[in-house]
Structure formats: structure tokens, C-alpha cells
Amino acid sequence: MDIAEPFRLGLGTYTSAGDENCTQSVATALDVGYRHVDTAQVYGNEESVGEGIRQSSVPRKDIFLATKTVHHDVPGPEYEDILQAVDGCLQRLGVETVELLYVHWPTGIYDPAVTLPAFDELYDTGTIGHIGVSNFEPHQLDEAREILDAPIFAHQVEMHPLLQQDELRAYAQRHDHTLVAYAPIARGEVFDVPELTTIADKHGVSEAQVSLAWLLEKDVVPIPKASSEAHLRENFEARSLSLDTEDIEQIDAIEQEERLIDPDRAPWNQ
Numbered sequence: 001m002d003i004a005e006p007f008r009l010g011l012g013t014y015t016s017a018g019d020e021n022c023t024q025s026v027a028t029a030l031d032v033g034y035r036h037v038d039t040a041q042v043y044g045n046e047e048s049v050g051e052g053i054r055q056s057s058v059p060r061k062d063i064f065l066a067t068k069t070v071h072h073d074v075p076g077p078e079y080e081d082i083l084q085a086v087d088g089c090l091q092r093l094g095v096e097t098v099e100l101l102y103v104h105w106p107t108g109i110y111d112p113a114v115t116l117p118a119f120d121e122l123y124d125t126g127t128i129g130h131i132g133v134s135n136f137e138p139h140q141l142d143e144a145r146e147i148l149d150a151p152i153f154a155h156q157v158e159m160h161p162l163l164q165q166d167e168l169r170a171y172a173q174r175h176d177h178t179l180v181a182y183a184p185i186a187r188g189e190v191f192d193v194p195e196l197t198t199i200a201d202k203h204g205v206s207e208a209q210v211s212l213a214w215l216l217e218k219d220v221v222p223i224p225k226a227s228s229e230a231h232l233r234e235n236f237e238a239r240s241l242s243l244d245t246e247d248i249e250q251i252d253a254i255e256q257e258e259r260l261i262d263p264d265r266a267p268w269n270q
Contacts, residue, residue, distance in 0.1 A: 026052025
């Protein structure tokens with residue numbers, strides 16, 4: 001899939017509290033040049049993200065806004081519950097539509113036979129521009145593709161040099177959807193990876209920028225989280241960092257593997 005430039009690198013807002021700091025981070029990121037903003041119902045910050053969008057100088061039509069819903073570990077839901085949940089997301093964000101809606105986790109109340117047709121309806125009515133899934137295993141992707149009428153546009157998973165997701169990346173290439181990487185700098189652990197430090201020193205950049213550039217070289221969309229303007233700019237500048245073949249091969253060969261987001265309910269733990 002050809003990745004459109006506004007979507008190519010985004011702002012993650014996971015753990016950003018629903019307060020002025022989150023609002024300011026979103027507004028600053030948009031003014032820096034970001035056009036892709038990612039949030040979720042469970043983050044509890046959709047109001048703040050929406051306010052940040054309104055406070056920025058960037059028109060809404062130029063922003064690629066993504067959110068996620070339906071994974072809570074409670075009984076249900078019914079078809080109408082899904083539609084109401086998404087309506088709640090839109091109200092909190094203060095928008096009429098979002099460019100991308102993800103199924104957050106294929107756990108808890110997620111029922112593919114109920115959830116995915118509701119997503120199809122939202123897609124058909126133009127309420128959402130694209131359908132995405134998050135934290136799915138290949139067999140769950142197969143199932144979703146069989147049920148959905150609309151194409152899967154994106155699959156969001158943890159990915160960084162310490163969790164390279166070769167199988168899911170190959171699946172995405174084979175079925176023409178984009179892999180979106182959360183925790184793309186491994187919550188700061190990339191700064192302690194010798195291979196990344198060597199490459200960073202070679203190019204006069206940070207290990208975080210190397211990690212983001214590596215993901216971009218793999219046609220993966222990273223969504224790093226940052227709050228300060230300096231870090232927002234540093235992450236954004238990774239778009240212009242060109243890693244050579246030797247750099248890529250050195251990162252690909254990292255044998256250390258670490259998954260940072262690993263709840264018991266995750267499908268890979270079942």
C-alpha cells in the first residue's frame with residue numbers, strides 16, 4: 001500500500017492525561033507539521049485531543065484523526081452498542097467523522113460477527129473513512145477480512161527494533177494494508193541498544209530517530225508519543241533520516257526481543 005504523506009508518521013497520545021498538557025501536545029504537534037493524530041476511547045483523553053485540534057492553526061480537513069473502541073472486558077455488546085460507542089467517541093472529540101476507526105483489542109466484548117458489521121455500516125455512511133484493527137493475530141485478521149465488506153486499511157501493533165513483527169509485516173504486505181507501530185521507540189529502551197547507538201552516532205542523530213527511520217524504511221507508520229516541542233520536532237525530523245543498507249541490516253539482525261505491552265488477555269497469550 002502506498003502510504004500517503006500526512007499518514008506516514010503520527011502522534012501517539014497513549015497515557016496522555018485528559019488535561020491541558022495533552023491539548024497543548026496535540027496543538028503543538030500539528031503546528032510542527034504532524035497531520036496524523038492517534039487516540040482511543042480507553043485513553044480517556046478524546047476531549048483533550050479534540051480541543052488540541054481546535055486550538056491548532058491546521059484546518060480539520062487536513063488532519064488524519066484515528067481513534068479506537070470496543071475492547072472493554074464487560075458482557076455484550078449488541079450491534080447498537082457499537083454504534084453508540086463510536087458516537088460517544090465523536091462527541092468527545094468534537095468531530096462529525098474520523099478518518100480511521102480501530103477495533104482496539106480482539107478481546108472482551110469484541111464479537112467479530114457483531115462488531116465488524118457495525119464498522120461496515122459506519123464506513124458505508126461515511127462516519128469513518130477507514131477501518132482498522134489493533135493487536136490482532138493472523139487468524140483473527142483472516143476472520144475479519146472474511147466478515148468485512150470494507151477493506152482493512154491499517155493494523156496497529158507494538159513494533160520497534162526489539163519487536164520486529166516480521167510475520168505481521170509480511171501479512172500486511174501480502175494483503176495490502178498498513179502496519180502502524182505503537183511504542184515505536186520501545187518506551188525509551190532504544191537508547192540502551194548498542195546497535196542503535198552506533199548508527200545514531202554515525203548519522204549524528206538520536207537512537208529514537210534511528211528507530212523511527214527504520215520503521216519508515218519498512219513501510220510501517222510509527223506513532224511516537226512526545227509532550228515537549230523539542231521531542232515532537234526530533235521525532236518528526238526522523239522522516240528525513242536516510243538509513244543505508246548496512247544500517248538496516250544491522251538493526252534487522254538484533255536478536256534481543258522484548259514485548260512491552262503484554263496483558264494476559266492479549267490474543268498471543270491465549
